[in-house]
Amino acid sequence: MNPDHFLSQSRGRRIDASTQTRIDAYLTHLLGMNIALGSGPTRARAEEVFTFITTLIADATYDESTGTKLYELASTAAGFAGWAAFDSNDSSAAQTHYRNALHLARTSGAADLEVLFAAGLARQQCGIGRPTAALELLSGVDASVRCSRNARAVAAHRAVSAQAHAMLGNAVPQNRAMDAARAALEHDEVPEALTFTSWITRSVIELELGGVLLHADRPRQALRHFDVLDTGAYPAVEHPRDGVIHLACAAQAYLGTGDVEAAVFYAHRAQDLLDRVSSARAWRRVAGLRRAFSAHRRAPVVRDYLGRAMA
Template sequence: MDLDRHPLAHLRRHNHWSGEDLARLLRDQARRRGLRSGIDRNRIWLWETGRATPTEESQLLLADVLGVPTAAIEQLRWPDWLPAFEQSAPFSPSGSRAALREVQITRMDRRSFLVLSSSALIEVAADWARIEPRHLSQALDGQHVDEELLTWLEQRSGELRTLAAGPHPQVCTLIDAHLNIAIDLITQGRHPSAAGRRLHAVAADLAHCAAWLRFDADRHADAQRHWQAAVHAAHQAGNRDLAAVALSDLAYQATWLSRPADAIRVLEHARSRTRTAAARALLDVRRARACAVLQDHQGTQRALTSAETELDRIHPNDTPPVISWMSVADVNADAGRCWLDLGDPGRARAAIDSGLGELDPRRSRTKAVFLTYRAEGSLHNRDASATAAAARAALDTALDSGATRCIDLASALIRRLDNRTEQPMIELRDYARERLAA
């Protein structure tokens, strides 16, 4: 096997480990387990060149070092369980087709293992910020795409986006089916450049929806692939705002998974080419969130002020559908989350309450997240009754939405209250056990 392509070699270089460094880490882990190991750098080299396969014991040691659940070893063969990173595709017609085909590949999703490293994630954003969309080729091998089919796909895309906002478990399958059709037409069809741009716009919209559904299901690697595909397709369609929004979603995911510094760098590139105030407002709010996690008070305040300024400039007529939901409710509630992170629960509570009061009631997943923020704010204020009431509402809303990410967020907050002896907290724990067991 090619040394440069083996995932273990890639992981080792990514962590700046020499062969001897990794061998020493494995021997240390063996000692902690009460075992003896003779792993040396030559053994590592044999694994990376495919001349030998690690024993089951060695793979368990390696999983410990890499922080990989042992279940992954059982489910996936060596070396497929290694959380190696993929490389980003170039922003060219062929590169974008490759990124789109990636989401058609059926694979076991390893949930929290991201496919893009920090450098690769930022490279996607930087490449997009540098490159202007190119015209698609006048013809691709395959069949002609007629106007009737193209119009039908565009209409269905809009309808599916609307359905994706609600608690409709079947919508993910429908979106995947239509996305596969669009990708097949792009990669196999023959059409003029105008039709090609429309097809890419459909693919971008559907990939973006599919990514959010996977993110809400805690399928992070799969979500990342779909967001990257959305950036590529939007780029080929010439839709800067959709590409920027998809990049901002990648940044939001990075913050959610404790990589806020990556998020800020991605957002810097993404904002450089936005066209509408709504898109800039969203990117500013997400930058504020990342700054708050990093305890950057000034950066948070600047980003929130900019978001409010852009919000005042929004005109519904020039706001693309992908960002039409952006409102003062989102700015306020996310600002509240920022103040919580920065240790100002009083200011946070007022902002979160304002955001919840103005939120579109159909946005159940967003409401569940905001209610969890309210509960955390009440916890900071040592208000047991308010904390229990908000946490119960958050759990109910999350369960009704069916979004694993929201359920996990509310459940994690409730687990933090296990040592609390106030009556409202005891009743909350009993209620949560019943609801989660149902």
């Protein structure tokens, strides 16, 4: 899809469901690229398609049903751009995009999208050390959570709540929120087609909580959530960008417990995937892991890993 050409053809003209279908297919294509490669090749395109849709909303003509769908697609594109900015370590842009996504979701009455992107924005707030702000955001969409029929969006909301509570050291609400996230996914079926909530699985919410606990300097607790990396529940090869991050976190957690050999094992697994992705978050995570290993350079297995990682 060439947005500039399409806009020149659509400005002032009436558009219909076929336009929605083309935009939806393009966003799904970008989502597949993002899962496989990271945000490097997709962020600019996501921002471009968001601008494209909002220009259509302003300049084209359409019926009420088409208008509602265009607002939903604009919300999805903004949320995608927010995620891509977050993955690029651009927290300010991520916050702007996520807030746009929330506004558009509310305008279109899309409770599922509102819940999903509130979770994304709350996750971004956790990422910049603002767990209390994250919890306030999440509580602000409780009514939409009750209305949502998307189990995965609800699970994301509950899981990010657990992460925020973990950062604050609130064990009881952390466990309660995680139990709610697991329960939301208990009877959810695997989607037949790729969607913007496909990534929200039981294994992913466990891994992300493990990463938060690691950042809170609780490596032994974190390791309880990383065991899905070895059970086959999380296919890291199919999600290389996130696989790098989770494997590197597991390595650092083992290092924090003094198990250097296990840490090196997971570090090599992360390195196996690193060259396949374009993600500032993934590269930053591995760079932090290399620094953590520097205190253990005397161990031959560490020297071998660092030699490979720095090559």
